[in-house]
Amino acid sequence: MPLAFPSEKPPVITVAELNRRARELLEGEFRMLWVAGEISNVKLAPSGHWYFGLKDAAASVDCAMFQSRARFLDFKPVNGQQVEVRARVTLYEPRGSYQLVVDEMRKAGLGALYEAFEKLKARLDAEGLFAAERKRPLPEYPRAIGIVTSPAAAALRDVLTTLARRAPMVPVILYPAPVQGEGAGARIAAAIAVANARAECDVLVVCRGGGSLEDLWAFNEEVVARAIAASAIPVVSGVGHETDFTIADFAADLRAPTPTAAAAAASPDRDSLCEMVAQMQRRLSRDLERLLETSAQRLDRAARRLLTPDERIARHREALDRLARRMRQCAHAQLRLHRAHFDARRAALGHLDPTRVLARGYAIVRDADGAIRRSSEGLVAGQPLDIAFSEGGAEVSVIRKRTAS
Structure with missing residues (x-):
């Protein structure tokens, strides 16, 4: 100012x-x-x-x-x-x-390299080579893990140490390639192609340790970026240190800040898996214990309802006794009802009983054939008849017939 x-x-x-x-x-x-x-x-x-x-x-x-x-x-x-x-x-x-x-x-002198880096990055980005929608998720439990790096690289030791600690059960396949010097980019791209052709692994780690821009330049070559983008196997890039960025990082499905971090990203953690299995075992044990307790309670309730043969016979006997009592009560009621009906019918029939009529002074006259004679019509003198009184009877013969007046 x-x-x-x-x-x-x-x-x-x-x-x-x-x-x-x-x-x-x-x-x-x-x-x-x-x-x-x-x-x-x-x-x-x-x-x-x-x-x-x-x-x-x-x-x-x-x-x-x-x-x-x-x-x-x-x-x-x-x-x-x-x-x-x-x-x-x-x-x-x-x-x-x-x-x-x-x-x-x-x-x-690195200014020219940075300029080349930015130009290639912009061109490949415009093609959509770095688009987020092209990125694929890494397999959660890979059958095998492939590594593209130099067998002499310190980064390989770091990666193998990390994988041995995290996932010793997962096979590791090395696809060797120089990571620095003339022709290194083409060799790295060829190793990625070999890994895809063999289809032996489910995820690829492309890595090398830190270095200058010139040292890391193989991973800024277009051939490597296109090989990574064309890979059918998901690729994790772990090149250099945390602040180092290469074209391979942008093309990869996942960029890790270091080779060690790339190995961790590509592998399941055995300790975490063991803890998860232990938690599942504890949960299963608790569920099984609750199931057994519930089953035991149901069994206890069923046992309380379960009867011995003697108890079952006794209960059946009680049920039969109750049925017998109900049947007897029913029979007595039916008998009383029938008796009442019988008495009513007998009383009704009593009024029609001829002996009662005879008791009032009337008699029953039958001819020799046993037919009851209700009139004098057809009688002739001397014809035998049988007369029944209320008490006793007599055999008579017709002296003279009278007609109704």
Whole structure:
């Protein structure tokens, strides 16, 4: 900010205020930018910060790279080394010294590689090679795990150690390929093709350890990206350190920050599986125990309802007794009813009983054939008749017939 002088007499400011304003001017004018130069007077502080000068034929500038960013360097800065730094311009207020605070450093000449990286990345991305919908999920329980890397790579030892710890039951198949140097990209792509042709594994780990941009360049080649995209087997990319990104990372189904992390992502965790099985066993044991308890309760209830033969006979006997009593009661009722009906009918028949009529002084007359004679018609003198009285009877003969008057 420019200093303002409201009156002819300029204000007096402190050195600290001057340096603060100078720092704000520098930081406001210059954003993050790349600066090329030669390293000089390089020093590594106990704190992990790097201090050095950056110079060319005409000038130099002091630089500071703090430990939080220096830990991501893949090379050790040395005097005389040509580098390119991404930095912000500032001023160290206590000394009033102008300096660069470095965020990133690379060896000189890598700018062309970065440019090639970005161009290829943009072109393949435009083709849809990195599209999220192309990414496939990794198998949860692979039959075998394939590894594409160099047999001499330290990353292979890390991957094998991780797999041996996490999933010793899963076979591991190595598809060897150089991971650095001329022709390495084509060899890596060929190894991926071989793994697909053999179809021996369910997931592929393409990996190598950390290194400079040049060291990792094989994984930035188009042939490798297309081989990964064309793979029928899901691919996990584990190239370099956490801050390293390659074209292979974007093409892979999953990008892991390190080879060890790639091995972990591709494999089931035996300890977790064992714990899951143990939990299932405990749950099954509890369920089985509850089932047995429920069955035992049902059995107890059934046992209480179950009778011995003597008890069953006794219950049947009681039931028969009850039936017999009901039958007797029914029979007596029916007998009384029939008796009442009989008495009523007998009383009705009594009125028709001829003996009762005879008792009132009447008699029954039968002819010799036993037929009852109800009139004198047809009788002749001397004809024998049989007369029945209320008590006894007599045999008579007709003396004279009378007719009704």
